[in-house]
Amino acid sequence: MNALLDDLRWRGLIAHSTDPDALAAHLDAGSVKFYIGFDPTARSVHTGNLVQALLARRLQEAGHQPFMLVGGATGLIGDPKESGERVMNSADVVAEWVERIRAQVGRYVSFEGANAATMVNNYDWTSTMSVLDFLRDVGKHFPVNRMLARDVVARRLEAGISYTEFSYVLLQSMDFRELYRRHGVTMQTGGSDQWGNITAGVELIRRSDQGKAHAMATPLLTKADGTKFGKTESGTVWLDPDLTSPYAFHQFFLNAEDAKVIDYLKVFSFRTREEIEELEKATIEAPFRREAQRALADDVTDIVHGVDERRGAVAAAAALFGRGELGELDAPTLERVLREVGGRKVEPGLGVVEAMVEAGLVESKGAARRAISEGGAYLNNDKVTDPELQLNPELLLHGRFAVLRRGRKTVGGVYL
Structure with a gap:
């Protein structure tokens, strides 16, 4: 049994894989070159993408070599969604998002x-390819009946799906083959919603190059209610601090819910099995202490935003709810x-x-x-x-901010 795969299974990080024995043997044979793709369909990646980055x-850390692909080409097209056609963003917007996401996932x-x-962009090999070359070299290997059977395509057929989104699977498959040819990449990982695209790449390598490739997909994380x-x-909870603050x-x-916090710790934390099992025990015996939640929040925030943030x-949470000094928080925080x-932003002179x-x-x-007369306003x-x-500047933090609280837990504020 491969120790890495054993740990990934324990952490709930394997939903699907190609032949498990062959995959284990491949990982045991030496350093494997693998890739994970991120499409720039927004200016930032989010917590779902964080699963793949981690x-x-x-x-x-287990000795294998990552290729982090940011899809400057596939981002111009968009993977089919069940809800309907994606809105195509301009080439300039996608190019800007590519640079943002390269910096984010590279951390x-x-x-x-x-x-x-190694960081790669599929625009580099896709933009110079002619339509005829694409159809002859890639499209020739894709039976339409199998493409129609893909879950998302089958669900979209009644309402309609454009040829653009229908052909997305060819572009992603070509990425795998291109990395296989250029760099010797032999494994792809991604979310389980990408499994059809991922295995299509494995199949393209087999059909066109008679090569052997492997794949693995993580489950999509859900809350307790599904x-x-x-x-x-x-x-969405974004990784960009300008979109979701630390x-x-x-x-x-x-x-995080008690029912799911240990699952999240396994995925997002680098704590050992023993440490996580101790936190699981603490959650069962004394859930009110929320030890696992604090460990999870601290670990993930350290990874994404750094220890200082x-x-x-x-400190901000403690101060906000009366357990710390608000005056110690800087103005941006x-x-x-x-x-x-x-x-809310308000005009000066408010009562x-x-x-x-x-x-x-x-x-x-x-x-x-009434809240003031009952002693419950702060x-x-x-x-x-x-x-x-009156909220005169001398009463405001940094001359601008008023943190207001009713009772213990209802917090709000205004600022100039």
């Missing part, structure tokens, strides 16, 4: 050493945190009652006055006793 790190692997990672992991009421990112993982996120909790309404802590001025963690209090 898998690349695990494989590299999770090493570009030094004997098995140094809904997609990485989605919140406010949208504070919001840490909070997302901190709020994680410490800032933890305060502004990001207030935006995350629904803080605390009006500010509580603006921040969404209460529905009316009357409710704000401004920058100080209890508010005067309903006529």
